[in-house]
Amino acid sequence: xxxxxxxxxxxxxxxxxxxxxxxxxxxxxxxxxxxxxxxxxxxxxxxxxxxxxxxxxxxxxxxxxxxxxxxxxxxxxxxxxxxxxxxxxxxxxxxxxxxxxxxxxxxxxxxxxxxxxxxxxxxxxxxxxxxxxxxxxxxxxxxxxxxxxxxxxxxxxxxxxxxxxxxxxxxxxxxxxxxxxxxxxxxxxxxxxxxxxxxxxxxxxxxxxxxxxxxxxxxxxxxxxxxxxxxxxxxxxxxxxxxxxxxxxxxxxxxxxxxxxxxxxxxxxxxxxxxxxxxxxxxxxxxxxxxxxxxxxxxxxxxxxxxxxxxxxxxxxxxxxxxxxxxxxxxxxxxxxxxxxxxxxxxxxxxxxxxxxxxxxxxxxxxxxxxxxxxxxxxxxxxxxxxxxxxxxxxxxxxxxxxxxxxxxxxx
Amino acid sequence: xxxxxxxxxxxxxxxxxxxxxxxxxxxxxxxxxxxxxxxxxxxxxxxxxxxxxxxxxxxxxxxxxxxxxxxxxxxxxxxxxxxxxxxxxxxxxxxxxxxxxxxxxxxxxxxxxxxxxxxxxxxxxxxxxxxxxxxxxxxxxxxxxxxxxxxxxxxxxxxxxxxxxxxxxxxxxxxxxxxxxxxxxxxxxxxxxxxxxxxxxxxxxxxxxxxxxxxxxxxxxxxxxxxxxxxxxxxxxxxxxxxxxxxxxxxxxxxxxxxxxxxxxxxxxxxxxxxxxxxxxxxxxxxxxxxxxxxxxxxxxxxxxxxxxxxxxxxxxxxxxxxxxxxxxxxxxxxxxxxxxxxxxxxxxxxxxxxxxxxxxxxxxxxxxxxxxxxxxxxxxxxxxxxxxxxxxxxxxxxxxxxxxxxxxxxx
Numbered sequence: 001x002x003x004x005x006x007x008x009x010x011x012x013x014x015x016x017x018x019x020x021x022x023x024x025x026x027x028x029x030x031x032x033x034x035x036x037x038x039x040x041x042x043x044x045x046x047x048x049x050x051x052x053x054x055x056x057x058x059x060x061x062x063x064x065x066x067x068x069x070x071x072x073x074x075x076x077x078x079x080x081x082x083x084x085x086x087x088x089x090x091x092x093x094x095x096x097x098x099x100x101x102x103x104x105x106x107x108x109x110x111x112x113x114x115x116x117x118x119x120x121x122x123x124x125x126x127x128x129x130x131x132x133x134x135x136x137x138x139x140x141x142x143x144x145x146x147x148x149x150x151x152x153x154x155x156x157x158x159x160x161x162x163x164x165x166x167x168x169x170x171x172x173x174x175x176x177x178x179x180x181x182x183x184x185x186x187x188x189x190x191x192x193x194x195x196x197x198x199x200x201x202x203x204x205x206x207x208x209x210x211x212x213x214x215x216x217x218x219x220x221x222x223x224x225x226x227x228x229x230x231x232x233x234x235x236x237x238x239x240x241x242x243x244x245x246x247x248x249x250x251x252x253x254x255x256x257x258x259x260x261x262x263x264x265x266x267x268x269x270x271x272x273x274x275x276x277x278x279x280x281x282x283x284x285x286x287x288x289x290x291x292x293x294x295x296x297x298x299x300x301x302x303x304x305x306x307x308x309x310x311x312x313x314x315x316x317x318x319x320x321x322x323x324x325x326x327x328x329x330x331x332x333x334x335x336x337x338x339x340x341x342x343x344x345x346x347x348x349x350x351x352x353x354x355x356x357x358x359x360x361x362x363x364x365x366x367x368x369x370x371x372x373x374x375x376x377x378x379x380x381x382x383x384x385x386x387x388x389x390x391x392x393x394x395x396x397x398x399x400x401x402x403x404x405x406x407x408x409x410x411x412x
Numbered sequence: 413x414x415x416x417x418x419x420x421x422x423x424x425x426x427x428x429x430x431x432x433x434x435x436x437x438x439x440x441x442x443x444x445x446x447x448x449x450x451x452x453x454x455x456x457x458x459x460x461x462x463x464x465x466x467x468x469x470x471x472x473x474x475x476x477x478x479x480x481x482x483x484x485x486x487x488x489x490x491x492x493x494x495x496x497x498x499x500x501x502x503x504x505x506x507x508x509x510x511x512x513x514x515x516x517x518x519x520x521x522x523x524x525x526x527x528x529x530x531x532x533x534x535x536x537x538x539x540x541x542x543x544x545x546x547x548x549x550x551x552x553x554x555x556x557x558x559x560x561x562x563x564x565x566x567x568x569x570x571x572x573x574x575x576x577x578x579x580x581x582x583x584x585x586x587x588x589x590x591x592x593x594x595x596x597x598x599x600x601x602x603x604x605x606x607x608x609x610x611x612x613x614x615x616x617x618x619x620x621x622x623x624x625x626x627x628x629x630x631x632x633x634x635x636x637x638x639x640x641x642x643x644x645x646x647x648x649x650x651x652x653x654x655x656x657x658x659x660x661x662x663x664x665x666x667x668x669x670x671x672x673x674x675x676x677x678x679x680x681x682x683x684x685x686x687x688x689x690x691x692x693x694x695x696x697x698x699x700x701x702x703x704x705x706x707x708x709x710x711x712x713x714x715x716x717x718x719x720x721x722x723x724x725x726x727x728x729x730x731x732x733x734x735x736x737x738x739x740x741x742x743x744x745x746x747x748x749x750x751x752x753x754x755x756x757x758x759x760x761x762x763x764x765x766x767x768x769x770x771x772x773x774x775x776x777x778x779x780x781x782x783x784x785x786x787x788x789x790x791x792x793x794x795x796x797x798x799x800x801x802x803x804x805x806x807x808x809x810x811x812x813x814x815x816x817x818x819x820x821x822x823x824x
Binding site: 232 | 605609612638641642645652653657659666680688701768769
């Protein structure tokens with residue numbers, strides 16, 4: 001591998017942009033609320049678009065409302081190299097989630113332009129639509145969008161058709177937003193980790209192996225509500241005892257798999273939920289995530305077996321209903337190794353890790369070579385006003401993004 | 413033991429009384445709502461009082477609002493034998509809970525009077541005030557009433573002082589309602605089982621060994637809410653995993669005790685309670701019941717030990733707060749054996765069993781010899797419009813009550 005050029009991004013400028021964008025949608029308590037399709041997101045999109053234009057990009061909006069800045073390359077007909085992320089937030093979000101990837105992409109273009117450099121490939125910086133909720137932007141681009149408008153429930157008022165129109169998209173032409181490997185050679189996303197793995201390991205850079213798949217199930221347990229005094233232990237059909245066994249089974253199944261998946265019962269409600277009544281009904285959810293679809297399937301099979309045993313042992317009826325099934329996407333090996341090599345050359349500690357949160361890359365990785373760069377999240381916090389990644393760490397991430405794109409420009 | 417006299421109650425008359433009283437407070441869906449201190453209970457008390465007078469009793473109301481009908485005995489200065497129960501219901505109650513004990517008591521007096529019989533002892537039929545909520549009636553009579561009015565929260569509007577006044581009681585003179593063994597030699601209560609033990613065993617009569625004590629605790633588990641994707645299994649402080657271990661520990665502790673206590677986690681709430689967030693906080697309650705205070709204490713100690721282990725294993729903080737502590741009351745052996753002998757002589761199958769629901773007898777047993785007679789509850793249902801005990805079973809219970817009182821009249 002060639003020694004890296006001395007080129008670096010302007011960290012001060014990057015962090016100033018992050019702080020400027022954070023003013024839009026900031027609430028009195030310091031949290032940021034910039035939901036897709038709202039006046040706040042329109043204001044933020046306008047600002048980012050301005051920055052793209054100032055950095056020498058041409059800007060367009062596709063039918064899914066994705067904002068795409070393009071910095072032309074030396075070879076006009078070459079497929080694009082792309083980067084980007086999102087600028088919408090959860091209702092009580094922070095400054096970095098998504099934003100860092102978009103603004104680091106723009107900063108990379110600014111730096112290239114200042115050095116009067118162009119890649120061979122066109123370089124695109126993409127702001128994906130509504131990553132925090134519907135993910136319609138990356139889905140439309142990957143050709144995985146849902147067929148019917150009512151399958152999307154935007155958090156802003158109105159139908160998805162109305163919402164797309166607000167930001168310059170068009171539901172009826174959604175298909176035109178679709179991209180392929182032929183026009184996008186590779187995609188790299190810089191993002192905050194949203195977990196504490198990097199901080200715990202004392203590493204600056206996470207080389208993401210892929211975005212995990214998700215399997216979510218709703219579980220209904222039907223027992224028999226009864227008097228907590230007059231119902232002997234051996235005559236009970238206690239739905240909460242069954243639920244407790246499921247909660248522990250879910251944990252044990254995850255711990256028993258070699259790939260270190262995660263599995264969570266995050267939601268659980270009891271009925272009638274009174275101190276002196278044996279619980280008659282429990283509803284709960286299971287969320288399982290792993291890089292390997294085979295592992296997810298194996299976990300589900302084990303859970304189904306356990307549930308049968310538990311239903312018999314507790315004299316309850318247990319039903320399992322699908323909530324969500326998202327297949328994992330693996331990062332492309334050339335992108336992973338470029339990121340790792342760049343981090344190495346820049347003297348940054350790095351570690352390979354899965355992304356266990358969903359990202360736009362999850363969908364884009366289905367159509368082209370994908371990779372992700374993680375930087376640390378203080379205390380692992382995210383989706384919170386306390387979300388924090390230091391200016392230095394943001395700059396480190398942007399420099400890894402810059403040099404990774406330079407490497408990929410040689411490879412692809 | 414002497415052969416029983418041929419005397420029997422008039423079952424048709426008893427069941428007609430039950431059906432007549434059930435019209436008061438009956439809602440369109442067939443459930444009965446006759447809360448203490450409401451117009452419905454006043455109407456019911458008036459009817460019962462009339463029946464008492466018609467049966468030859470003198471009637472008085474004590475300071476706790478207990479309605480006491482007295483059928484004088486042959487020996488004027490003898491302490492009373494007493495029976496009774498309550499006629500207030502839960503908000504969605506049935507026809508039998510409490511009512512059977514009161515109306516069977518009155519039917520016993522009617523039958524004695526028709527046969528021109530008097531016991532040696534005066535015979536009292538007591539309607540206790542607000543058994544389903546405050547239990548102020550039996551507590552005042554046992555001298556266990558709370559000191560301050562605001563410690564009682566009547567379901568009817570107003571303070572306990574106002575409530576007592578409505579039914580002819582007087583908070584300021586509550587102490588005068590107190591009774592002792594010197595004026596009440598024994599107390600027997602006939603009640604529906606409110607469980608399915610008799611039905612399962614195919615027995616007509618339960619000989620109650622005592623009313624169980626209750627130990628209720630609130631448990632707070634503080635973990636750390638976190639992203640269900642990005643938080644590895646070994647970095648979690650999952651409050652729901654801790655709660656699940658507690659739910660199962662509670663069950664195992666109850667099953668391990670030789671006296672067959674019951675223990676229930678009936679209430680459990682999770683926060684933030686979202687499919688994709690590791691639970692940060694769980695609140696739950698534990699309700700433990702047994703005839704032996706030593707067993708309750710041992711169960712609590714075991715639970716406290718388990719909770720320490722669970723807190724360490726799950727990296728959570730677990731706090732245990734007292735909710736309720738009621739000491740058990742054992743039935744007096746002479747009363748128990750009288751009931752069993754009477755059932756035997758009447759050719760009724762009987763079984764000894766604890767009462768795991770609270771009753772007026774719980775308090776009255778603290779001041780005098782107490783016993784309870786149970787009759788079956790169909791499907792174990794109670795506190796429900798579907799509560800059902802057949803007319804034949806009600807009559808059987810009343811006949812056991814009649815002959816038990818005749819026996820006790822010889823013993824005391």
